Amino acid sequence: MLEGVFESLASVSRGSFSWPDYLVFGGMLASSLAIGIFYAIKSRNKSNDEFLLGSRSLTCFPVSISLLASYISAILVLGGPAEAYYHGIQWWVICAGQIALPIVAVVFMPFFYNLGLISMYEYLEMRYGSRWVRCTASGMYVVQMLLYQAVVIYAPALALASVTDFPLWSSIITVGLIASVYTAIGGMKAVIWTDVLQLFILIVGLFSVVIKGLVDFGGFERVWEIGRRHDRTGSHIFTYGYVPYQRHTVSNIVIGIIVSTLSQYACTQTTVQRYVTMKNLTHSYMAIFLVIPFFILLISLSMVAGLVLFATYEGCDPLAAGLIAKKDQILPFYVMERMSAFPGLPGLFVACIFSGSLSTISSGVNSQAAVTWEDVFSKIPFFARLSLTAQAGVTKFIALTYGMLALGLAFVAGSMGGVLQAAIAVTSSVAGPLLAVFIMALFMPFTNTKGACVCLLLGTGVALGFSFGATAVGLKPELLPSPTDACPPNLNITVSAPPAVRVSDLNYPAKLLGLSYTQMGPLGLVVGIVSGILVSLVTGMSRGRRVDPKFIHPWVRWSVPQPEVVAMRVKEHSYDNKISTQF
Template sequence: MRLFGASLFVLKAIIWLPIAVYVPALTFNQVSGIGIHTITPIVIIICTFYTCVGGLKGVVYTDVVQSVIMYGSLVIIMIKGTLDLGGLDVVLQRNSEGGRLNTPELTMDPTVRISVFSVFVGGTIFKLQSTSINQATVQRFMSLPTLKSIKQTLITFSIGLTFLYLGCVYVGLVCYATYFDCDPMSTGLAGRRDQLVPLLVMRVLGVVPGLPGLFVSAVFSAALSSLSTLLNSLAAVILEDFVKPRMGKGMQERHVALTMRLVVVTFGVSSIFMVYVVEKLGMVLQLSATLQSSLYGPMLGIFTVGMLMPWVGEKSVFTGSVISFFTMAWIAVNAQIANITGTFQHTKLPVSVENCEYDFDMSRYSNSTAEYEPHKGTSVYHMSFLLYALLGSLLTIVFANLATFVFGRQDIKDVDENLLAPFVQRYLRKKNNYYETVELKSAEVLKIPETSD
C-alpha cells in the first residue's frame, strides 16, 4: 500500500509540475510577447537550482518572500482596477447587468459545473485532500516543533487561502467590468481565458512603470513556490519509498544528497517537455483540479479507511483503491477529451464587442457567440471537476468494504491504536473495557467454589 500511495504521488507530480510552469510562462508571454517555450526552461532552471541548494529550509524561506509579493500585487490590482473604473459601485453594476453576479445553482445534478452541492460538498473534500494527505503539505507540518504549532499554521493557512480566493474572485469581477463592452477573447486580443487577467494588468498597471513587472513577479512567485515545494517532496518520497528500501543501511549521507538532487533535476527537466502537452488541454484551473482530484481521491479514501475502519485489511484497501484509481483515470481522460472536442459544453454567458476601439476580425465574434449554449451532456465523465475527489474517495471506501467479503475482516486487536482517529480510539477502548468486564463477571459466575476437607 505504501508503494502504491507513493506511486500515485509521483504520477500526480509528473502531471502537475508542467501545469505549475505553464501558468507564469503564459502570463509572461501576454505581458512581454516572449514565447512560452522560451521562458519555461528559465523558470525551471531557477527553481531547480535553489531547491537543490537550499533543501526544505530554502523552499520555506523563498515561499515567505513569494507570498508577500503575491498578496501585495493582488491588492494593488484590486484597488487600482476599481479606482480606474470609477469605484466599487461601477464594478458591481456592470457585473450585475452582465449576469455575472450569480450564486451557485441549487441542484444536485453532478454535471452542473458550479452548483451548491459541487462547491460546498465537493470543494470541501477537494481542499481536505490537498491539506491532509498531500505530501508537500504534510512535510511542512512535520517540520514544525509541536502539534499546537501545526494547528495554528493550518488555521492561518485556511484564513489566508480564503482571502486569496476572494481576492481572485474580485479581480475576475474587475476584469469583466473593464472589458464588458469589448471582449478580448472575441476580438483575438487574448488567445486563452487564462490570459485575461494578464491583459487586465497591462491595461490597469501599464501606466505606472514597473507595476506590470510586479504582477509578473507575483505570478512567478506563486509558481516557483508550488514547484519548489513539490520537487522537494518528490525527492523525499522517491528516496524514502523507492531508493532506501533497496539500498539498505549502506546508503551514506552523500548518496542521499546526490539522489535527492538527481530527482529534482530529472523531474524539473521533464517538466519542460510536458508543457507542450499541457497547453493543449484547456483551462489551467480546471485541468489542475481535475488531475489532482482524480489521483488524490483514491488516496483520500485509503487514509479514510485506515483511520476510521480498522476491520478492513490491506488487501481489501488495495483492491478498493486500484478500482477507484482506474475509474477516476477513465473519467478524467474522457472529460478532457469531451472538453477539447466540444462534445460537452458548460453554460457560457454572452459578451459584447460594441465599443471596441480597435479593428478586429468580426468573424471571430460571430464564432464566439455560437459557443454560448446551455449546459449539455449527461455522461459520468461530464460531472463537475469539483466532485472528483469525493467520488474517488467514496469508490475506495465502498469497494474496500466489499472486498472484505472476499479477503475477510481484519482483527481489530491487531491494529496499532495510534494509526486510528481519536474518536475511534475512544470507542474501541470503551468496547474493549466492556468486553473485559463481561468476561471477568462470567469467569466469577463460572468459578467453582473451593471446599474444605
C-alpha cells in the same frame, strides 16, 4: 474613460518590458535563488533530517504561508479572475470549503505529527503490513505531482507569451531551473522561506490590479453594479441545491472543495511533511488555522480583479474581439494594455505569476524527493549504508531530477495539447481515492491490503474515466454573454458560440459523463471507500492478522482488541518512541 480603452484596443499589440520591469522581475528571481544559497551555506547538519524536515525546528507563520503557497499556483492567479469575468463570482463560495481545515487540525494532523514520518505513505505499510499499498499510494502521488507541475510551468508561460514579448521557452526554463536549483541546494527551509517571499509578491501583484481598477472607476460600488447588470454579481447568480450535472452550484462547489481540502491538508505528502517540520504540536495547529484568512484574502482578490477586468472591457470583450485566444489570458492582457504606462508594474505582475509557479514547483520537488528516498532508495542496502551526508546528497540529486522532469514535461505539454487536460484530470481524480484509503486505514480496522489497493486503483480509474469521458464527448463550459457593441469597427468580432454538446443534449448512459468537474474528488472518495470495504469483507478482512492499535485513530481504538504489540519493523528504530502519549 471607456472610449479611450476601446480606441487603444484597435491598435493594441504585445506589450514590451522596460528596464524597471526587468529589474523588478529579476529581483524576485535573484531573491529566491539567494535564499536557497543562504540555507545551503548555513546548514550545518548535512543530513536528510535537515534537508527534508528543516531539523524539525520551524514555526507556524512561515509554514502556514508555505502550506497555502503549495496549492495557490499561477493557475489560480490567471484562472480566478477569468472565472469571475466569464462565469460570474459563484466560485467565491470555495471559501466556505475551508471549514475542512479545523477538521484536519483536530482529526488528522495530530496523529501524523506524532508519528513523525518523512514519507507519510510509510504509515500505510505500518498499518497494513504490506509494501504494496505504500508503493501504490506514493507512486500515484509522484505521477500526479509531475503532471501538475508541468501544467503549473506551461500554462502561465503560454498566457504570458501570448500578450507580452516574454518568450515561451524562456519562461519555462526560468521557472523550472530556478525552482529546482534553490530547492536542491537549500532544502525545506529554502522552500518555506521562498514560499513566504513569493506569496507576498503574489498578493501585492493582485492588489495592484485591484487598486488600479477601483481608482479608475471611483470605487467598488460601480464595479459591482456593472457586474450585476451583466449577471456577474448579485444574489441571483448563486444557485443552490445539489445538481451534479450542473457545472457550479453552491452545494457542488462546497462539497467538492471540502473533499479537495481534506485530501490536500490531511493526507498529502506536501502538507504532512510540513507539519513534521515544526518544533511542537501547538505550532502545527496554528499553522493550519492561519491558512484560512490568507486563503480567503487571495480568492477575494482574484474575484474582485475579475470584476475590475469585466468593468474595464464592458462593451468590448477582448476574447470576442480576437485580441486574446483563451479566457485565461484576460489578466495578462489587462496588465500590459492598462498598466504598462507605470514602469515596474508589468514586471511586478510577471513576478506575481512566476511566484505562483515557483512556490508550487519547489514544494512538489521537495516532497517528491522525500517520498522517493524513504519509499525506494532507503530500502536498497547500498544507499542505506551510506553516511548521512551522502544520503542527503542522493536526495538532493533526486530533487533536482524531479525538477528537470517537470521542466521537460512542460515542453511536451506545449506540443501535446491533450496533456494539459489530462494532468488537471489526474490531479482532481487522485485526491478523492487518496483521502479514502487513509480514512479506511485510520477508522476501519477490519480493512486489509487488497481493499486498500482496490480503493486507490478503482477510485482513481472511475474518476479519470468520467473526466476523460466528458472531454471525449465534447462537453465544455458555456461562457456568459460578453457585450461587444462598443468595439471599434475595425475589429473582427467573433461572438463565442454555445458549446456543440451540452449535458442536456445527451441521453443515458452518456449523460453520466456530464458530471461536474467539482464532483470528481467526491466520486473518487465514494467509489474508493465502497470498493475498499467490499473487497476487504470478501477477502476475509484482516485474516487473523493483529492490527496494532497505535496505527488506528484514537477515536476508534476501543474497537480494536488490545493484543501484544505486533513487531512491525519498517525502520531499524522503534516507532514506539515517536508516538506521543497525548492520545
